[in-house]
Amino acid sequence: xxHNKLTVQNQAPxxxxxISLSSLNIDDLNNVxxxxxxxxxxxxxxxxxxxxxxxxxxxxxxxxxxxxxSDLYSNSxxxxxxxxxxxxxxxxxxxNTITGATLTQYSTSDWYTSFSLPAGKYFVLSQFNxxxxxxxxxxxxxxxxxxxxxxxxxxxGDNAGNLLDGASTSIxxxxxxxxxxxxxxxxxxxxxxxxxxxxxxxxxxxxxENTFIYIQxxx
Amino acid sequence: xxHNKITVDNLxxxxxxxxxxxxxxxxxxxxxxxxxxxKFDGASWVNAADPAGTGFKAKASVYLNETxxxxxxxxxxxxxxxxxxKAGSRVNKIEDTDITLNAATATNTIxxxxxxxxxxxxxxxxxxxxxxxxxxxxxxxxxxRWESDAGGFSNYVHVYxxxxxxxxSLVVGVLTTATTNTVRIVVKDQSTASTLPDNVxxxxxxxxxxxxx
Numbered sequence: 001x002x003h004n005k006l007t008v009q010n011q012a013p014x015x016x017x018x019i020s021l022s023s024l025n026i027d028d029l030n031n032v033x034x035x036x037x038x039x040x041x042x043x044x045x046x047x048x049x050x051x052x053x054x055x056x057x058x059x060x061x062x063x064x065x066x067x068x069x070s071d072l073y074s075n076s077x078x079x080x081x082x083x084x085x086x087x088x089x090x091x092x093x094x095x096n097t098i099t100g101a102t103l104t105q106y107s108t109s110d111w112y113t114s115f116s117l118p119a120g121k122y123f124v125l126s127q128f129n130x131x132x133x134x135x136x137x138x139x140x141x142x143x144x145x146x147x148x149x150x151x152x153x154x155x156x157g158d159n160a161g162n163l164l165d166g167a168s169t170s171i172x173x174x175x176x177x178x179x180x181x182x183x184x185x186x187x188x189x190x191x192x193x194x195x196x197x198x199x200x201x202x203x204x205x206x207x208x209e210n211t212f213i214y215i216q217x218x219x
Numbered sequence: 220x221x222h223n224k225i226t227v228d229n230l231x232x233x234x235x236x237x238x239x240x241x242x243x244x245x246x247x248x249x250x251x252x253x254x255x256x257x258k259f260d261g262a263s264w265v266n267a268a269d270p271a272g273t274g275f276k277a278k279a280s281v282y283l284n285e286t287x288x289x290x291x292x293x294x295x296x297x298x299x300x301x302x303x304x305k306a307g308s309r310v311n312k313i314e315d316t317d318i319t320l321n322a323a324t325a326t327n328t329i330x331x332x333x334x335x336x337x338x339x340x341x342x343x344x345x346x347x348x349x350x351x352x353x354x355x356x357x358x359x360x361x362x363x364r365w366e367s368d369a370g371g372f373s374n375y376v377h378v379y380x381x382x383x384x385x386x387x388s389l390v391v392g393v394l395t396t397a398t399t400n401t402v403r404i405v406v407k408d409q410s411t412a413s414t415l416p417d418n419v420x421x422x423x424x425x426x427x428x429x430x431x432x
Contacts, residue, residue: 008227008240017224026245026257026264037259040270052259055271060431062347064393068364068374095393125349127374127387160384169387212374214347214391216275 064095065103065112066212074203077106077113081193086113086184087128087140090208098217100180114145114184119177121218124151126171126185129210135159136192141171143186150175150183163189174218185213274432278346279320279339280313281305282425286418290355293329294412300327301352301363301404302415303426306334317342318428321401329415338403339428343396347429348373350390350404353420356380359413365392366405380413380420388423393431402428 006012008019009028027034032043032050042055066089076088092110096103100118105111130138137157142150154171155164171185196202227238242248246257246264256269281303295301304310305320314320319340322333354361359380365373373392379385390404404426416424 006225008238013225016226018226018229021228021240021244024245029245037264039261040258042256042258042270043264055256055258055269058271058274058432060274062393062431066374067392068371125389125391127376127389127391129377129386154387156384156386158382158385167384169384170389209375210377210386212391214393 059097061098061217062095063098063101063103063115063215064212065089065091065115066208067091067093068209068212069110070205071110071208072200072203072205073197073207074200075109076111076198076207077109078111078198080198081130081138081187081190081195083187083190085187087130087187087207087211088113089185089211089213098215104182114182115215116180116182117177117215118180121174121176123174123216123218124171124213126151126213127154127169127211128185129156129206131194131197131204131206132157132192133194133196134192137163137189138187138191138193139163139167139189140185140187142175142183143188144181144183146181150177150181153188155189157191159191162191171213185211274430276315276430277313277427278315278341278430279318279426279428280311281320281336281427282311283309283421284311285309286421288417288421289415290417292415294414295329295361295406295409296412297406297408299329299406300337301350301406301426302328302330302332302335302337303424304334305336327403336426338401339426340399340401341394341396341428343398345393345395345431346402347431348390348392348394348402349425349427349429351423351425352376352378352388352390352404353416353423354378354380354413355416355420356411356413359411360409361406361413362408363390363404363406365390365394365402367394367396367400367402369396369400371405375407377408 011019034052037052041052071090088111102116104114135158137160139155141153151171155167156169228244251266255266302323320336321338323335323337325331328337357380362377364375372394378388
């Protein structure tokens with residue numbers, strides 16, 4: 001091997017024998033690929049090589065359905081507000097930044113019946129309310145399509161104490177999924193709930209304005 | 220030139236003939252410290268703090284650490300902003316440097332008082348805003364939600380002074396704003412006005428603002 005054949009990353013020695021790397025960039029390293037770098041991106045391993053990307057964890061991934069907008073519950077497609085039915089949530093511009101998550105709409109309406117999440121850990125905040133025909137209560141919780149619970153049960157209504165003494169009026173907590181699941185906000189108990197809101201003649205905006213769910217992916 | 224004078228980026232071979240090349244040959248490195256990462260600053264790759272720290276960052280939080288009664292200090296009207304005490308030894312508070320807890324004014328709420336907040340100034344970004352609402356007055360009620368300068372951005376709640384389980388009191392919104400904005404809880408409706416809180420509801424009243432991105 002002669003000295004004039006020695007190169008480092010295609011840089012040849014100068015007259016003093018130094019191989020300068022000053023003209024090289026980080027993506028001149030063999031296993032680094034930089035594509036259109038943007039401010040605050042970092043270099044991370046993607047399973048095959050080192051690439052530029054948003055820093056893991058830099059942006060929170062979340063879903064929000066329900067922001068107080070008005071719409072008649074009769075537009076939701078729900079046939080009743082009985083135990084076992086999904087309590088549908090209204091949002092004309094729901095937010096979903098969780099990679100691999102999807103939201104399921106009823107027909108072409110802005111009412112959402114369920115959502116699917118990929119494997120991972122999640123934090124949830126949710127609240128709901130309905131109108132009552134007399135003093136009563138309604139309870140709901142997150143339940144997947146295999147009938148497994150994914151949150152605590154919350155209850156509201158004048159007679160909430162008849163179902164659960166001292167229970168939370170809001171759903172909150174953490175859950176972990178080992179695989180993808182479809183989940184809904186499911187009514188688990190109902191007493192004197194005004195089910196006439198499922199028909200156009202007597203429907204109201206109350207559920208749309210008072211019901212939301214926020215889910216955030218956590219480490 | 221002999222082979223033992225070869226250097227790489229002015230680094231000479233070690234005793235085994237190897238030339239170790241440092242990261243500084245490829246980036247603009249300056250005094251690295253623990254947990255820094257390599258990130259792009261808009262012009263070049265540099266060592267700096269992990270930008271992951273920008274996600275889910277506490278920006279503002281106010282609630283009390285002891286009870287206090289102000290029930291005789293006035294009542295809410297529809298359109299008023301919710302007042303929460305923000306100064307004094309009984310207050311638990313987070314107020315980040317780019318956040319302002321705006322003092323209560325008689326223009327927007329029950330009364331002027333620089334020790335109480337009526338709204339929160341936030342910078343550009345996406346924020347999770349949470350309020351646990353509690354009111355004073357056995358026969359009083361309040362319907363309220365989060366609003367920004369652009370209007371409402373959360374669910375409504377309707378809380379009652381005589382039945383804490385009638386409805387939930389959690390008001391949650393996600394707001395993305397391209398410029399500085401101001402968020403507040405606004406009284407949207409009521410049948411009987413509530414007053415500033417007495418001891419019991421003061422234990423349950425809070426606001427929190429978290430930056431998501």
